[in-house]
Amino acid sequence: MKIALDANRPIYLQIKEGIEQDVLNGVLAPDEQIPSNSQLVSFYSINPVTVLKGVNLLIDEGIIYKKRGLGMFVSPEAPEILRKRFREAFEREQIEPLISIAAPLGIGIAELHTMIDNSWKEKYNDSL
Numbered sequence: 001m002k003i004a005l006d007a008n009r010p011i012y013l014q015i016k017e018g019i020e021q022d023v024l025n026g027v028l029a030p031d032e033q034i035p036s037n038s039q040l041v042s043f044y045s046i047n048p049v050t051v052l053k054g055v056n057l058l059i060d061e062g063i064i065y066k067k068r069g070l071g072m073f074v075s076p077e078a079p080e081i082l083r084k085r086f087r088e089a090f091e092r093e094q095i096e097p098l099i100s101i102a103a104p105l106g107i108g109i110a111e112l113h114t115m116i117d118n119s120w121k122e123k124y125n126d127s128l
Contacts, residue, residue, distance in 0.1 A: 003015075003017075005046075012054035015050070015051055015054035016055075019055075019058060020058070023063065023074055023078050024082050024083070028074050029074065030076040030077075031073055031074060031076060034071070036071055037055060059072075062077060062078070063081060064078070099112075
């Protein structure tokens, strides 16, 4: 997990989100050990309480679990939990605003689909 910390956002949330992204991107697999609190403290030169706060949120959400004496590991359910949460956020934060902009412009659903399909094909070389 290598993230550039942003001074304008709470660091504990950035640590949490960095681990979540690693899980979503397959960098951290289910039942794989995550970096220890002391490794994160040392790597980012941050307060241990800050790391603990982010890690505890992940535990509370079922993304990671503790094995006493061994460390913390990605839960088997973590990828699905995160995919579901991020898909819901994507719809709420991206799709709904897109539709609210498209509708007054007279862009119907079929045209919107075509626009998205064309953009996708350009970006991902026709692999729909």
